[in-house]
Amino acid sequence: MTSARLALTLAVVSAVTYAAGEILFLTSSSSLGASADESPLVSLAFSVMVLVFVTVGAVVSARLPANPIGWLFCAAGLLLGVTSVTYGYAAIALDGRGRLPPGGLAAAWVSSWSWAPALLAVPCLLFLLFPDGRPLSDRWRWVVPLLAIGVTCLVTGSALAPGKMTDTPAPEVDNPLGIADPTLADGLQVVGWATCLVCVILAAWSLVLRFRRSQGVERQQLKWFVWSAGLLPAFLVTAMVVDSTGGDTGGDYVNVMLALFLAAVPLAAGLAILRYRLYDIDLVINRTLVYGALTATLVVTYLGLVLVFRLLLSPVTGESELAVAGSTLAVAALFRPLRARVQSVVDRRFYRSRYDTARTLEGFSQRLRTELDLETLDSDLRRVVTETMRPAHVSLWLRRSGNRP
Numbered sequence: 001m002t003s004a005r006l007a008l009t010l011a012v013v014s015a016v017t018y019a020a021g022e023i024l025f026l027t028s029s030s031s032l033g034a035s036a037d038e039s040p041l042v043s044l045a046f047s048v049m050v051l052v053f054v055t056v057g058a059v060v061s062a063r064l065p066a067n068p069i070g071w072l073f074c075a076a077g078l079l080l081g082v083t084s085v086t087y088g089y090a091a092i093a094l095d096g097r098g099r100l101p102p103g104g105l106a107a108a109w110v111s112s113w114s115w116a117p118a119l120l121a122v123p124c125l126l127f128l129l130f131p132d133g134r135p136l137s138d139r140w141r142w143v144v145p146l147l148a149i150g151v152t153c154l155v156t157g158s159a160l161a162p163g164k165m166t167d168t169p170a171p172e173v174d175n176p177l178g179i180a181d182p183t184l185a186d187g188l189q190v191v192g193w194a195t196c197l198v199c200v201i202l203a204a205w206s207l208v209l210r211f212r213r214s215q216g217v218e219r220q221q222l223k224w225f226v227w228s229a230g231l232l233p234a235f236l237v238t239a240m241v242v243d244s245t246g247g248d249t250g251g252d253y254v255n256v257m258l259a260l261f262l263a264a265v266p267l268a269a270g271l272a273i274l275r276y277r278l279y280d281i282d283l284v285i286n287r288t289l290v291y292g293a294l295t296a297t298l299v300v301t302y303l304g305l306v307l308v309f310r311l312l313l314s315p316v317t318g319e320s321e322l323a324v325a326g327s328t329l330a331v332a333a334l335f336r337p338l339r340a341r342v343q344s345v346v347d348r349r350f351y352r353s354r355y356d357t358a359r360t361l362e363g364f365s366q367r368l369r370t371e372l373d374l375e376t377l378d379s380d381l382r383r384v385v386t387e388t389m390r391p392a393h394v395s396l397w398l399r400r401s402g403n404r405p
Contacts, residue, residue, distance in 0.1 A: 050077050087107075
């Protein structure tokens with residue numbers, strides 16, 4: 001089987017398996033008359049996320065089979081599919097009295113530990129191997145076997161822990177393979193978590209070092225990946241706000257946002273590896289910084305104005321609609337000037353060369369309106385072109401009017 005066929009097969013199997021698991025879980029929730037742990041919208045969002053993972057993995061693996069990044073995305077989708085279908089089957093097999101038919105118990109057992117490699121191993125290897133599929137240097141290769149040891153300890157401790165199973169739809173069912181000593185099982189899980197955490201930190205540090213040493217195409221590739229990974233801290237802040245103000249539906253919104261932010265990682269990585277519109281990342285980062293800061297500022301301003309207007313107008317009007325309307329109008333009026341101000345700050349802080357170029361061109365255009373001496377304009381134009389474009393050589397050709405020599 002060729003690499004392209006293998007990658008396509010893994011993508012199809014992973015997508016179908018994950019979707020089947022989500023359908024089974026939603027069916028089990030409705031048949032038992034209980035509210036589902038996640039809404040159909042959340043299931044759809046995570047299904048789309050897995051589809052993005054496996055699609056990007058299949059495309060990268062087919063185009064660049066020697067690069068393990070594509071195969072990592074395929075593996076992540078397959079592991080998530082196994083966890084989804086085993087969890088869904090165990091949920092639908094549960095009859096509400098804690099008994100599972102043949103196959104249901106095994107599915108619940110698999111779902112209790114199959115999530116670990118996808119959650120811990122895949123992100124660590126992405127940090128370590130992106131973008132060319134090789135570690136930063138030979139001395140970083142030992143992180144891979146250390147990660148394998150950590151994942152093995154965690155999976156073994158979870159799979160053989162005696163007592164009730166965790167992370168399954170059957171938490172009241174005993175582990176059928178709980179043959180390990182409780183102290184040993186807990187120790188293996190602690191060692192596994194600690195080892196995996198160390199590996200993730202080391203892999204992230206190697207990515208930082210790679211970025212600092214990179215240049216040219218590799219730097220643009222790393223910018224795409226770092227941008228997508230950097231969205232996750234923004235998600236955490238947004239999630240806390242939405243979860244605290246969203247009421248009963250806040251959790252669903254948070255899960256949908258999580259799926260979208262996670263889906264951005266393989267999309268950005270795939271674009272970077274395949275070098276599709278590689279240099280657009282500077283514009284993407286610029287717009288992300290500008291509109292992210294602008295949105296945060298406007299939200300804080302809006303909430304502050306609502307509070308102030310309510311305090312000022314409540315003794316007079318006794319209603320809050322006027323405060324909301326006034327705050328909305330004030331924020332709308334602030335949008336354009338605040339956006340220009342934020343854009344200027346971002347350019348000055350993160351895109352200094354572009355900021356200096358714009359100021360140089362603006363100054364030259366102002367001098368061009370009043371300067372009449374040709375030699376002065378000649379030297380000024382050469383200087384501006386040299387500072388902004390940085391060419392190897394500058395020549396200025398002037399055409400004389402008429403037939404004069």
